[in-house]
Amino acid sequence: GAGVSQTPSNKVTEKGKYVELRCDPISGHTALYWYRQSLGQGPEFLIYFQGTGAADDSGLPNDRFFAVRPEGSVSTLKIQRTERGDSAVYLCASSLNGGGAATEAFFGQGTRLTVV
């Protein structure tokens, strides 16, 4: 079946603009995660959804970042008043359930965000 799909694959925006990044998880996966990967670093956890609710948003760097998952499938990561430091690859992952970390998380190819 289809994997985790992220759109757009690339996004260039001007400093101060608002952006939305979309994630389509694997069908039936109730757990969804967002990570951010800056150049030369490993992915950093941003937020975890179980169903429609954000169960852990401790990784969101500040209140400019927000994510939703209104119907428990597709998720949107929203960034307001973008800054150059927000430039990174934003990764989405999904898994069958919260299920403990033993449940494999499947990653999308990411959205490369560049703020100019």
Place this chain on the structure above:
Amino acid sequence: AQSVTQLGSHVSVSEGALVLLRCNYSSSVPPYLFWYVQYPNQGLQLLLKYTTGATLVKGINGFEAEFKKSETSFHLTKPSAHMSDAAEYFCAVSDSGGYNKLIFGAGTRLAVHP
């Protein structure tokens, strides 16, 4: 707090040589440990994971890793490198709690030369 240290941001080996990628972790609770591989323009792919039980874990593509609690290590090995193994490798740790919140290392880029 959990953390992961990957020793060596770049590793270069000859085709057919042993691959050894080092990972040390810090965790106050029994950890779950993972190795992911990232090929160019592709998403992260799980190579192998340790949760409980046998400390030597075998994964895809001939890779394996051994959990050594006394050394807080989870090094990744492969007896014979192939050109197709060239990629970036990430070690990650999670607590054994209810969901898959991964703490990643900075990654090691593996180059394989003829």
